[in-house]
Amino acid sequence: MNRINIKLSVTMIILLVSILFPLGFVINQIFYQFNLQQAQDESLNLATQYASLINDNSIESRMEVVEVSARLANQKLIVMMEDKEILANANIALDNEIILYLSELLENEHHSYLTNSFQTLDGLTYLATASPIVFNNVRGHVIMFSSLESILHYMETVQWLLMIAIIGSILVGVGFAIFFSTKLSQPLVSMEKATRQMAKGDLAIRVREESNDEIGSLGIAINDLAAELERVNSQRKEFIANITHDLQTPITYLKGYTKALEQKLWKSEIEQQQYLEIIEKEANRLSSLVNDLFDLTKIDEGKLTLHKEQINVDEFLHFVVKKPSLHALERNTSIQINNHIKQSIYVYADPLRLEQVFINLLENAVRYTKDGVITLCVHADEEVVLIEINDTGVGMHKDELPFIFDRFYRVEKSRNRKYGGAGLGLPIVKQLIDLHDGEIIVTSEFGKGTTVSITLPRHNKEQETFNDE
Template sequence: MLNSIVFKLGLSMVLLFLVVLFPMGYVLNAFLTNFYQQKAIDHLNDQTNKVISVIETSPERDLKNNLAVALKMADHKAVIYDASRRLSAISDFADDTAGVLQDQDWALLNSGTPVFKEWNAGNKSYRLVARPFYLRETFSGAVLIMSPVDEIQGTLAYIRSILLLAGLGAILMIFGFTNILVPQLSSPLLAMEKATRQIAKGNLDIKLNEQSQDELGSLARAINDLVADLKRIQDSRREFFANIAHELRTPLTYIEGYVKLLAETRESEEQRRVIPILVDETKRLKGLVDDLFELAQLEEGKIALTLEWVDLSEIIETSIEKVKLYAANKGITIRLTEEDVPILLLDGNRIQQVLINLLDNAIRYTNQGMITVNLKSIPEFIAVKIEDTGIGIPEEELPFIFERFHRVEKSRSRNYGGTGLGLAIVKKLVEIQGGQIEVASQLDVGTSFTLKFPKPAEERIK
């Protein structure tokens, strides 16, 4: 799952989006915070200037009344100080503001410099602006207006909650988008991966979609062309082997007959030495051609099966009986363990051919020890396992042992005989009857072949 291209593409898109989203959210939050804080200061500045304008333009006799009017113009806490730092007026909703302006603040105001600061009163925080005002061009006091920081923080908290909800919505959207888009982007690659695995297994009935005009479409066309070439090569090879096998069978039959005739009429010492070799090699060559001919027919689907309900236990016992003498001559015992299993719809003769071939191989490659044949019922299948204590097969050779003419350790294998086609025929015979064959091996420990045949439908329900 973690190594799948769908997961990697999806994770890459989500991470890319988050890398963009979080810095953008941080910058936007900082911008809005600065914007609203500056806006609050500007608003306090505007109100302070309005109050100062009323004070500075009012006639002296109306100043006291105009101070009250000026304070009503402020929608925040407002205080007016005279030149001696005494309270001249305070808005109705202003609390005690003693200690708001420190000596250094008043010195700045006295010099004509506005004061911007935050002030904490109990558990409340305020942002304030204080500006000096002048009557007849003489410093006459200061106007102070302050607003609770909570108002701005509340606004910012609301904006942040909107940003957070928008971010969560965007993340959910990218996850949904990823779940839809990534499978669509990766599905052609996954289809190609499955197709190449099937090609590697020898299944050339593969056709990929070539409609896309991008690189994926070009790759699909290349794979389809490769499959078509492989299929032509495979068909030509099958036809070649079939023709060779067919053409060689007749002359080999004649040669075998003449060699046997010579064996009956041999006279000289040289003939008595050479003719048995010719007989053995002729038999070996004829066996090779017969195997090749049978494999060609299997691959072309020309082998007719005689399917009938058979007792697999009985077929196994018959097969063991036929190879028992060969095993006994090598000092090898064959042990059969079996369970009660249902009858199966198979070609009995072909299954016996498979079993004898596997038993013959087990005996041939086992120098001492025993061969165990186990018949048992497993979920969905009836399994036959043939296990020996022979020389074993190297792990790197296991994927190829069912290929025609493949020999494990070629020089050694020739000493054991065989055509190199037996296991290829076994695999075909098992598969055309709906079965499977598996192999496991360890050098100098032994080899096991397991045949699996599907149970009848009524047995699988139980």
Template structure:
């Protein structure tokens, strides 16, 4: 059964039970009220008839007068003498089968009532009965009994009951119609949310639920819309990561294949028996160079893997950046001079930071070696700038610069602005990715400022230690 039908039948059953309960209670209440009101009137009429009966003279017309009172009042009337024996009743057929006397206990009770009537209104009887002691009367009558069927008091209830039943059936019909409409109204957002959830589950993350409601359904619709947006963003991110991963493996394959081909070619040449010593040395150097290149490639990959998965990647300690910069200058100064470049330091003073000395040294090595590789002429500057609670470390060159279209992907793995020329220079394409990974582990970030023809400036910051 659909939820719309379940809601409708639930409302119908509950409301029908409520309507029937209220209608039944109303009928019983009215019935009881009418009977109570009738009993009070019945008691007053008993006193009036008793007063009239006690005033009648004992003559030949006494019976007619009592009969006349019974016909006018529509009551059943019986008259008893001083011994409690019935000697007159109207209509006679109503008293057939009843005892022709008043019980002694009832007579004693009537004497104590001092003229007040005794009304018998028992659930076991279908009549209202009243006994009255006439006291000193003008005739032989001492006790008067009047009675009437309770159905006479319920006559009005029958009409009211028909009205209530008609209203009840009309209400039930209206309830059925309203319940189905209300169930449709309540089920409509649920069906919309279900359809939207199924669409999202099938991968349709562009599905948007336009449910303009200020209740829980509206809140749920907003949550589903937010979930769809989050899933769409995550899906796009996964696509990008998948593309990067595919490109990463393709680049590794390409990077390894080229040096292996070179090594294989060099080994084939070395197998020539009459190869000149100079050529043999040349091919040996070529093979060694390519082997070192492959070794550097896998060393960089291992470093990146440790950054991704090893929480103990860093071995932090308090170090002086000045010593690291000075050491890097000593290492790369001969290489820069051999290429005709000036390698200078600027504002290098003592700066104590808490970092991994080996990793920061690797960052400096990668940045300076890149600057030397890609700067054909001019100068390279390595410097420190203290800025409040941090120190900025930068490497600046006068090289050809980097186009703006490359800056966003410059630190991606294996990304090169000029792939052919970069491989000729012996790079693995992972140097800047390693730099980014190391600095991210230090809660820092590598940044670059560059324009084509204006050189490049790579920099990062580390917090100073007091």
């Protein structure tokens, strides 16, 4: 039995015991008080009847009548006057100590009736009830004695039955507690085993979701976590394979063409120049890949520092489109800027990092657009500038859009290998835009093209907050 099972069982048992024992005590008291009250009422009623008989002056020898009647009815009573004189005694043995005790009780009562219980000379417990009388101008009481032995025996039976019921209930409760605690803890134990399997690398494992409560929700969350970890792990493995391939390819080219130049295997100066251009291209490719990895590391560690300033949007866009324009020309694709805002628009950003963002996005657009058009549109309000990059390229499926900013994700693997790219550019772009307090949104339709919308602040928000204060 596992620990949570024991804890739940013990908790349920303690709760059950803490309810049953007080409940049993209350039930016992209710039975006892009910029977005692009933005995009191009956005894007091008899005492009152005998008192009324004594108070009736028309009856001669009424004391003798009362005593004989009580003896015949096997009822126990005494008639005691204020001076402690016993005028009648039926079926009960009393000593002076008991008579004195009864007298003191009657004197201390605020009313003329007495109800109390005590033991007599015969060792039995009696309930005494008294009713006032006046006999020969002297006040006194008729005191009835009702044995409580029957009530006590009855209560013993009730107590035994209550104890049996409580013990039986506890045993049944223990069984139910063990059953329900096992049933409640079993999904948690299953989830614990599943998470341990996940920790060992078995991300295909899933837990059963049988209930619609919090435990079921936890199971769903664990399954979602496992699915996400499985997806990320798959992307990580693919990323390692891709990055290995992307690193190995330029290294292979560099080694091969460097060896060719070293051994002077070219046939002409033109071929030699082609070798040098290939070496330069692959070196740049390798450098770009290493820089991307370095940027991601700095962003993850929070060590990337931005040097923000006011940047003229129109001048910046005309400058930044020059770099991918040659590649676009090779693919028979044009890059256009649509900025109908007459006045100069500025954004508050790091020019080098912003250039990195737009170069990456424009290179992506050119890479996936052939015989098409790439358009940059500018919109602005008092707070932000919106720049849209629209292309007429191959586009993406909608189910791919939620994952394009994951650093291990590559859109359509076969297509990605065809067009190149290590799958690091967009994650870097997303995090750089976030560091600028901006927003990037991508919409796309497969076969029709893609739109990337970038929102950047026009002013230094921290400085504005300081000035407001």
